[in-house]
Amino acid sequence: xxxxxxxxxxxxxxxxxxxxxxxEAGLLIPTGIDGLYGRAGAxxxxxDGIDHAVRRAGATAHGTDxxxxxxxxVYPRESFEKTDYIASFPNLTGAISTFTGDNPAHRALLTxxxxxxxxxxxxxxxxxxxxxxxxxxxxxxxxxxxxxTGVLRDVYGYCFRHEPAIDPARMQAFRxxxxxFVGRPEAAAAHRDAWVPRGLQVLADLQLxxxxxxxxxxxFGRAGRxxxxxxxxxxxKTELVVxxxxxxxxxxAVVSSNCHQDHFGENFGIHTADGAVAHSACVxxxxxxxxxxxxxxxxxxxxxxxxxxxATLGL
Amino acid sequence: xxxxxxxxxxxxxxxxxxxxxxxEAGLLIPTGIDGLYGRAGAxxxxxDGIDHAVRRAGATAHGTDxxxxxxxxVYPRESFEKTDYIASFPNLTGAISTFTGDNPAHRALLTxxxxxxxxxxxxxxxxxxxxxxxxxxxxxxxxxxxxxTGVLRDVYGYCFRHEPAIDPARMQAFRxxxxxFVGRPEAAAAHRDAWVPRGLQVLADLQLxxxxxxxxxxxFGRAGRxxxxxxxxxxxKTELVVxxxxxxxxxxAVVSSNCHQDHFGENFGIHTADGAVAHSACVxxxxxxxxxxxxxxxxxxxxxxxxxxxATLGL
Numbered sequence: 233x234x235x236x237x238x239x240x241x242x243x244x245x246x247x248x249x250x251x252x253x254x255x256e257a258g259l260l261i262p263t264g265i266d267g268l269y270g271r272a273g274a275x276x277x278x279x280d281g282i283d284h285a286v287r288r289a290g291a292t293a294h295g296t297d298x299x300x301x302x303x304x305x306v307y308p309r310e311s312f313e314k315t316d317y318i319a320s321f322p323n324l325t326g327a328i329s330t331f332t333g334d335n336p337a338h339r340a341l342l343t344x345x346x347x348x349x350x351x352x353x354x355x356x357x358x359x360x361x362x363x364x365x366x367x368x369x370x371x372x373x374x375x376x377x378x379x380x381t382g383v384l385r386d387v388y389g390y391c392f393r394h395e396p397a398i399d400p401a402r403m404q405a406f407r408x409x410x411x412x413f414v415g416r417p418e419a420a421a422a423h424r425d426a427w428v429p430r431g432l433q434v435l436a437d438l439q440l441x442x443x444x445x446x447x448x449x450x451x452f453g454r455a456g457r458x459x460x461x462x463x464x465x466x467x468x469k470t471e472l473v474v475x476x477x478x479x480x481x482x483x484x485a486v487v488s489s490n491c492h493q494d495h496f497g498e499n500f501g502i503h504t505a506d507g508a509v510a511h512s513a514c515v516x517x518x519x520x521x522x523x524x525x526x527x528x529x530x531x532x533x534x535x536x537x538x539x540x541x542x543a544t545l546g547l
Numbered sequence: 548x549x550x551x552x553x554x555x556x557x558x559x560x561x562x563x564x565x566x567x568x569x570x571e572a573g574l575l576i577p578t579g580i581d582g583l584y585g586r587a588g589a590x591x592x593x594x595d596g597i598d599h600a601v602r603r604a605g606a607t608a609h610g611t612d613x614x615x616x617x618x619x620x621v622y623p624r625e626s627f628e629k630t631d632y633i634a635s636f637p638n639l640t641g642a643i644s645t646f647t648g649d650n651p652a653h654r655a656l657l658t659x660x661x662x663x664x665x666x667x668x669x670x671x672x673x674x675x676x677x678x679x680x681x682x683x684x685x686x687x688x689x690x691x692x693x694x695x696t697g698v699l700r701d702v703y704g705y706c707f708r709h710e711p712a713i714d715p716a717r718m719q720a721f722r723x724x725x726x727x728f729v730g731r732p733e734a735a736a737a738h739r740d741a742w743v744p745r746g747l748q749v750l751a752d753l754q755l756x757x758x759x760x761x762x763x764x765x766x767f768g769r770a771g772r773x774x775x776x777x778x779x780x781x782x783x784k785t786e787l788v789v790x791x792x793x794x795x796x797x798x799x800a801v802v803s804s805n806c807h808q809d810h811f812g813e814n815f816g817i818h819t820a821d822g823a824v825a826h827s828a829c830v831x832x833x834x835x836x837x838x839x840x841x842x843x844x845x846x847x848x849x850x851x852x853x854x855x856x857x858a859t860l861g862l
Contacts, residue, residue: 261616261688265623265674270684273615273701300588301576304720305620305705306641306677308580318660322646322653326621327670328677329644330709331637335768338637345633350672355642357667358709359580360719362621362643369585373576386588390620390705394645394673404675405619453650 243480247399250476250528254400257532266396267404278523278534279407281545282438283388286409286517289434290386293426298386298411303369305362305390305405311372312361314499320451320459324393326362329355362392366408367514371500374414380505382415384423400524401476401484407519413512414497416504420511424470424491427515431472431487434517437544440474440486440525447471447485468493474525486521490514558795562714565791565843569715572847581711582719593838593849594722596860597753598703601724601832604749605701608741613701613726618684620677620705620720626687627676629814635766635774639708641677644670677707681723682829686815689729695820697730699738715839716791716799722834728827729812731819735826739785739806742830746787746802749832752859755789755801755840762786762800783808789840801836805829 240248254260261270271279290298306328312318318325331341331354341354363369366389374383388409395402413423428444435442447469448460463469468491473483490513496502497510504510530537534547555563569575576585586594605613621643627633633640646656646669656669678684681704689698703724710717728738743759750757762784763775778784783806788798805828811817812825819825845852849862 263618263623263684263687264625268619268621268623268675270688271617273617276615276617300591302586302588302591303578304583304718306583306707306720308578308583310579318646318666319657322648322656325645325670326643326673326675327645327667328641328707328709329667330640330642331633333637338768341637342634351633352642352644352672355640357665358641359711360583360641360709369578372578373585392621392643394643394675396674403619405621453653 243477244398246477246480247401250524251398251400253532254524254527259527259532260400265404266398267402269400269403274534275523277547278526278545279519281547282517282519282522282526283409284546285434285437285544287386289430290411293430294384294411298384300386301370303363303366303387303389305392306360307363307369308372309357309359309361311369312364314372315364315368315496316499317364317368320449320456321364321393322452324364324395324450326364326392326394328358328360328362330358332356363389364391364393366391366410366516367412370412371414371496371502371512374510375501377503377505378415378510380415382413382419382504382510385412386410387412401521403520406521409517409519410514412514414502414510417493417508417511420493420513421491424468424489424513424515427489428470428472431489431515431517435472435474435486435522435525438522438526439538439541440522440529442472442474442486443483444470444472445482447488474529476525476528484521484525486518486525488516488518490516558792559713561792561795562716565839566713566715568847569839569842574842574847575715580719581713582717584715584718589849590838592862593841593860594834596862597832597834597837597841598724599861600749600752600859602701604745605726608745609699609726613699615701616685618678618681618702618704620707621675622678622684623687624672624674624676626684626815627679629687630679630683630811631814632679632683635764635771636679636708637767639679639710639765641679641707641709643673643675643677645673647671678704679706679708681706681725681831682727685727686729686811686817686827689825690816692818692820693730693825695730697728697734697819697825700727701725702727716836718835721836724832724834725829727829729817729825732808732823732826735808735828736806739783739804739828739830742804743785743787746804746830746832750787750789750802750837750840753837753841754853754856755837755844757787757789757801758798759785759787760797762803789844791840791843799836799840801833801840803831803833805831
């Protein structure tokens with residue numbers, strides 16, 4: 233049980249108490265850093281169940297058309313650069329560095345470390361970055377011309393965002409399962425639109441009360457405010473939101489359906505058969521957030537969940 | 548198909564050709580960096596099959612005693628420090644940094660970036676590290692006194708090691724499934740010993756010709772050579788090795804069974820009921836390496852694999 237800070241809003245209290253409840257139930261294992269947790273087997277079983285439901289929704293929508301691709305949690309800096317993430321979300325970024333020196337340089341590192349000094353200055357960029365969104369590593373492999381019907385991919389993996397928070401729904405490391413489309417502009421827009429009701433259906437099958445709302449990404453800084461307004465005005469991002477903390481906030485986005493227009497197509501050199509820049513769209517299921525919504529809505533013990541939900545999850 | 552360098556040893560050629568074969572078969576997706584690949588659905592099905600076999604071996608050995616715990620691919624720097632990994636394997640390490648500045652600092656970063664200059668100098672340590680071995684994040688949660696029978700954990704997750712290589716068996720990001728024991732010294736030694744024949748049986752069931760050999764970790768530098776000799780002399784590490792490239796090398800370690808003696812117990816403050824420092828041991832199954840051994844031994848197409856192997860993998 234963490235101690236309540238002296239000044240804590242009702243929302244902060246609700247988030248802290250939910251996190252404490254998850255830790256006490258043994259579902260999440262604290263690591264000493266906000267937003268980074270180990271997961272117990274029982275939590276992973278819920279994640280696997282959600283994956284089961286998401287895959288089924290994918291099969292219903294796309295048959296076997298979606299190409300399954302999995303990427304590790306790190307990918308090349310060169311691809312990261314093309315996403316422009318460092319321009320829009322620098323504060324969430326995870327850059328990787330390593331030691332590339334010789335014996336004397338290593339001794340210098342260890343001397344600083346023994347003196348209690350930071351030793352990061354002895355490291356060099358490793359050429360890699362942590363994956364910020366599950367779909368990012370996929371675009372580099374599509375450089376060139378995509379088929380006339382476009383490319384459809386099923387991607388799933390760990391994402392990293394540096395935003396330490398007490399709210400268990402804001403983790404620094406979490407999984408996202410996405411269906412990504414790259415192709416003609418109208419087909420990309422249709423992919424995004426179609427996945428809003430499909431996503432709502434996945435959540436309804438889990439008896440989660442979700443609503444779809446226009447949204448924007450948390451672009452950094454003053455210039456970012458303009459990007460956010462544009463994204464919302466052009467209706468490019470829809471979030472499916474579940475209220476984890478009642479009326480204390482506007483709810484937590486557990487699914488997001490997005491159209492990137494020509495952003496990735498332009499930067500990664502992806503074209504359609506007619507030579508135009510390809511558009512892309514993706515729907516992302518936030519696996520940990522859906523698990524938390526289930527635990528918040530139906531109770532901490534999955535044994536007491538309605539039979540229909542357990543069946544949907546394959547539990 | 549990658550081009551053959553002018554001076555290439557037969558071993559280098561064999562490794563490059565195997566990688567090219569995996570890429571051409573669509574099993575691995577190149578990212579532009581050696582040792583970093585996307586995985587096709589067919590490759591992931593093999594990994595899941597190996598996981599199935601490893602879990603079954605765990606259940607045969609330990610019943611339901613092993614506590615299932617999963618950690619994300621990043622964990623706290625504070626825990627990383629206690630592993631002493633930066634002293635022994637600095638060159639394999641992955642440290643994470645992020646941007647923590649304000650608007651003007653971000654503009655300065657973007658100005659450097661636009662000029663084609665490195666922008667890492669604008670970042671700050673994020674307090675986290677990439678996981679180097681699947682068991683590392685588990686020790687911090689065991690600080691204190693473990694039960695008299697010890698603690699047994701089933702951990703599985705992505706590991707990062709910065710060692711770019713053409714050999715597909717040396718990936719920078721790969722998965723390791725471990726059974727970790729922490730408790731009395733003799734029980735830790737017994738855990739390590741018992742998992743050598745169990746590991747060999749898992750590989751035999753997959754019709755892989757494996758042998759167990761005394762081994763040492765690749766400790767860095769001159770001081771590291773002494774640590775390596777000690778580890779081997781004290782018989783603390785046994786690797787199960789499969790020959791992927793015939794007689795061109797001594798084979799590839801696909802499983803490793805290790806006793807850490809009091810290393811983690813001492814640094815993480817873990818004690819047995821009698822007040823002594825706990826010992827630890829682990830067996831780690833290198834999931835990608837076992838998959839590659841299967842593909843190398845039985846052929847690139849899983850459809851042609853012997854029925855018994857397909858059954859063992861649940862394919």
